[in-house]
Each structure stands twice: as structure tokens, then as C-alpha cells.
Amino acid sequence: MRLSSFFMPTLKETPAEAQIVSHRLMLRAGMIRQSSAGIYSWLPLGFRVLKRIEQIVREEQDAHGAQELLMPTIQSADLWRESGRYDDYGKEMLRITDRHERDMLYGPTNEELITDIFRHSVRSYRQLPQILYHIQWKFRDEVRPRFGVMRGREFLMKDGYSFDIDKDAARRSYNRHFVSYLRTFARMGLKAIPMRAETGPIGGDLSHEFIILAETGESEVFCDRALVERDVLQEGIDYAGDLQPLVDSWTEPYAATEDMHDSALYEALPAERRVQARGIEVGHIFYFGTKYSAPMGAVVVGPDGQDVPVEMGSYGIGVSRLVGAIIEANHDDAGIVWPDAVAPFRAGIINLKPEDGDCTAMAETLHGRLRSAGVETLYDDRPERAGAKFATMDLIGLPWAVTVGPRGAKAGTVELKRRATGEKEELSLDAAIARLVD
The missing domain is CATH 3.40.50.800 (Anticodon-binding domain)
Structure with a gap:
């Protein structure tokens, strides 16, 4: 590609609204342009990086047996009423009424829609497990969008969903995602640390955020230095094997987000092993059991012939956010320093x-x-x-x-x-x- 014909409108001066390094450099390098608050157009240079990241995410999802589909951005409010989340989600959800006065919404996530697809398609435990994912644009009406693509209102996300017959099988699906996320971020040249995290509006009682340590991180995190110094996961993985020991080796050292921080456990570590820092969330995984399947009737006929609500989990990666996160972790005074795997x-x-x-x-x-x-x-x-x-x-x-x-x-x-x-x-x-x- 010749630069004389490549559309890359660079800027000499940094726009006043850019508060963090990634936002400044993405604007100056001609990667994005703001359309409205928290909403950006991806110009050719930025779009090439976005597609590189998307492809790595796709390859690692496919490697552990997940299957890709594509769900729409606009969803029916009726599905969210079935799950009980329509009124609970709050003002971050963009609610829409179509020309026939039907309540619709721009999806901030897809638990309800994927559960609806599953319940009309799968009836026997013999068809389990199922892991489905897509890479699609989401919208959350942030009250204060800032930091460019790091905290925008419209963003590209990989969200995946697992369906299993019981808790043990669901935990195996959770572990497969846990390990595949370590592999995904390592391929991008990132050290992402899994940390115990709140489940928030998704629900459930088991959740980990994958955090990159950075001064401009949105939240405070606490962890054992052993995790900071540990090598990233690069070896090949047998996803058919028992992954629990590997997951345990990453979760037994102390690591927690601010919401889940236990000061007593943290302070039990020797002082030289305590790391208190800022972090950027690049991935989040959840196990929430029958939170959606039970109220929405997503059941299968079990081995005993009885209907059983499926056990579910969901797994997100912020694809567009990763562009900013990678820049935050890889830059110098002159500009961006792309890792080879994601460079445009x-x-x-x-x-x-x-x-x-x-x-x-x-x-x-x-x-x-x-x-x-x-x-x-x-x-x-x-x-x-x-x-x-x-x-x-x-x-x-x-x-x-x-x-x-x-x-x-x-x-x-x-x-x-x-x-x-x-x-x-x-x-x-x-x-x-x-x-x-x-």
C-alpha cells in the first residue's frame, strides 16, 4: 500500500479531549474519528488493527470448540422481560420503540437472545455441551464516555455462551474459556492477569476479569507479584484434558478487583509480594448456572427422562477496547509500538x-x-x-x-x-x- 494513496489523516496536534495515551495516539495516527460522544468511526489504519485482533480472538475460540454465529444488534424487549432484566438493567440500555409500537433495544449483551435460540433448537442432553459465540457491535449508554475506545458507548465485543447439563460440565466449559483467554491475550503480546470479580448485571457467583496493569486503568486492582512476574501462557493446550490444575495455578495466588478485594487475605502476603495498581479490563467470564435458562424455559431432557434447566456461562472480550489497551501497554514518546501479531x-x-x-x-x-x-x-x-x-x-x-x-x-x-x-x-x-x- 502506498502512503500517498492510503487514507490516514494524521494530526500534528493532540485534540484537547484526549486524556490518555491511547486516545491521543489513535487520533494523531488517523486510526479513529469521533462521530458523537463515545462513538467512533474506524478509519483504515485502525480498522486493520481491529480486524487483526478479531481474527486472533476467533482462532482461539475455534481452537477450544466454540462455534461462531451472528446475532443482531437490535433485540426484542419481551425477551428481557422474560429474564427479569429489562427494568433492572438501568439507563445504560438504549430502549427503542419501532413503528408498530413494539419495545426494542440495542443489545448491550446477548444472554437472553442466545437462550431463546437455544431453547427452540436443543432438546436432549445428548446434544450438549454447546458453546456459541459471535463478534458483534454493542451499545451501552455510558453516562460519561471517556478515554476514547477504552470507555465508549458503542464497542465491538466477542461474547460467547456455554450450555451444559450440570455444574461439573459447566465448570469444564468455564475452564476452557479461562485458558483460551490466557492464550488469546498472550498472542497479542499482552500480560493479562485473571482476577476475581463482581458479576454485576450479568449475574452468577463465579467470575474473573482479565486485567492488564496500566497507570491509566479504570479501576484499582490487588494481586500477588508472582502473577505479574509469571510468563504468559504460550504452550499448546489440550482442551479435551483436565484444565483444572492449570486454572488453579493462576487463581490460587491472590488477585482481585477493587469490588472483590479482601484486605485481610491481601495483607497476609509478604509486603514485597503485594501489588496494588490500576488495571484495564480486556475480558470477563461468568458462570451463572440457571439464571436465564430457568425463567426462560431453556430445558433439555436429561438422562433420567426429566426436563432439566441447562447450566450456562457467558464470556466476553472487548475487541475494540483491546486496541486502546494494547497501545497503553506498548508506546513510547514517539508513538505506538505495535506487537507483531496485531500491527496494521x-x-x-x-x-x-x-x-x-x-x-x-x-x-x-x-x-x-x-x-x-x-x-x-x-x-x-x-x-x-x-x-x-x-x-x-x-x-x-x-x-x-x-x-x-x-x-x-x-x-x-x-x-x-x-x-x-x-x-x-x-x-x-x-x-x-x-x-x-x-
Whole structure:
């Protein structure tokens, strides 16, 4: 992709409304533009990151046996009245009346709708377990939307739902999600710590939030330093095996959100192991049993021939919020530093002198060969001064930058820079391409 034709309206000055790093950098890098309070348009650069994150989430859901579907954004209020949540949810729910005077709502979550789908489709315990998920836009009418995509009103979320015959089976589904979330965030270059959390309007009595420690986090969290220093989960997982020991190893050390904090348990830790910090929630999982299935009649015929309400759980990942969270965890004074897995492009090519024939010939060759090799690049072919080009590449944070200058073009070499470390190497064209393809 040539930067001269790529729609990326960067800003030199930071808008006054941007209070945190991720919001400032997303606006300056031309990733998003605000449409109204807490609602954003995703421009091409930001949308590419959003799709990268979405795909990682999808792959890890599929890996543990979840099946993807797509539910609508607009739901019937009648379903929420069945569960008893329509009046309880509060002003965050955007309520709508259609032209036939039917009460509708813009879904903030999908427990009711997925339960309705299940109850009309599954009748026997032999069809269990079922794990269904979708990646869909949600709306919650926050009273004070702020921090850009970190606390907006409209957001993209992966929400999944499990259906099981009994509590033991439901706990196995919960554990599969717990472990898959550790894998999901690790693939994005994030250290997400699972913490005991309140269930809130979702309900139930077992819940964990996955928290990234960051100074700009929305809530205070408390945990054992052993979790902060522990390596992220990267090994392959046998989801058919017993995952309880692995889950226990992550949940036995103390870790709790502010709402679930037990000061006595926390202070029982040695002082050097206590971590009190701010955190950003990027995922939340719940086990709530028959909270929805019982009132809504989602039952199956059990092994004894009797109807049994299914045991349920729900599992959310803030896909659009993750874009901001990753930036909060990966930036420096010059701009964003994308982890490889979520970067909008793998590399940027900087043509220092487009008017120089040798320079442009080498840059064009490099761009063409990388594209043929499947390496997505953003080629800065603009007639801008060198300093502006370097600043733009640092701002948007691509993992690699390849600089082609007149002297190097004559010698057949380019400069390869690793954004995360600032390390630079002078390499032949072939060597640079091999490094980026590897």
C-alpha cells in the first residue's frame, strides 16, 4: 500500500479531549474519528488493527470448540422481560420503540437472545455441551464516555455462551474459556492477569476479569507479584484434558478487583509480594448456572427422562477496547509500538528521495518483492522531508521500518529498524527481504 494513496489523516496536534495515551495516539495516527460522544468511526489504519485482533480472538475460540454465529444488534424487549432484566438493567440500555409500537433495544449483551435460540433448537442432553459465540457491535449508554475506545458507548465485543447439563460440565466449559483467554491475550503480546470479580448485571457467583496493569486503568486492582512476574501462557493446550490444575495455578495466588478485594487475605502476603495498581479490563467470564435458562424455559431432557434447566456461562472480550489497551501497554514518546501479531502492516518503507531515480527504483523493487512474498507493507512514497517521514513511521508504530536512501541505493543496501528496540542494521536488499519474510 502506498502512503500517498492510503487514507490516514494524521494530526500534528493532540485534540484537547484526549486524556490518555491511547486516545491521543489513535487520533494523531488517523486510526479513529469521533462521530458523537463515545462513538467512533474506524478509519483504515485502525480498522486493520481491529480486524487483526478479531481474527486472533476467533482462532482461539475455534481452537477450544466454540462455534461462531451472528446475532443482531437490535433485540426484542419481551425477551428481557422474560429474564427479569429489562427494568433492572438501568439507563445504560438504549430502549427503542419501532413503528408498530413494539419495545426494542440495542443489545448491550446477548444472554437472553442466545437462550431463546437455544431453547427452540436443543432438546436432549445428548446434544450438549454447546458453546456459541459471535463478534458483534454493542451499545451501552455510558453516562460519561471517556478515554476514547477504552470507555465508549458503542464497542465491538466477542461474547460467547456455554450450555451444559450440570455444574461439573459447566465448570469444564468455564475452564476452557479461562485458558483460551490466557492464550488469546498472550498472542497479542499482552500480560493479562485473571482476577476475581463482581458479576454485576450479568449475574452468577463465579467470575474473573482479565486485567492488564496500566497507570491509566479504570479501576484499582490487588494481586500477588508472582502473577505479574509469571510468563504468559504460550504452550499448546489440550482442551479435551483436565484444565483444572492449570486454572488453579493462576487463581490460587491472590488477585482481585477493587469490588472483590479482601484486605485481610491481601495483607497476609509478604509486603514485597503485594501489588496494588490500576488495571484495564480486556475480558470477563461468568458462570451463572440457571439464571436465564430457568425463567426462560431453556430445558433439555436429561438422562433420567426429566426436563432439566441447562447450566450456562457467558464470556466476553472487548475487541475494540483491546486496541486502546494494547497501545497503553506498548508506546513510547514517539508513538505506538505495535506487537507483531496485531500491527496494521508488518513493515514501512521510507523512500528518502522520491526524485532520485536509483532510490525510487530500489524502493519500488522492495515494495513489489515484499508484496509478492505476502508481507504487508506501507510504502511512504510522498514528496515529504525525511524528518516528517521518520516521525510518521514512529507515530504509527509498525514493527519494522526499511529506509531507502540515495547512498544505500547506489551500494545496494537499506537500513532496517526494529521499532520496539530502535536497533538499526544496514543490510543488502535480499537480506532485508529475507529478514522480513522470516
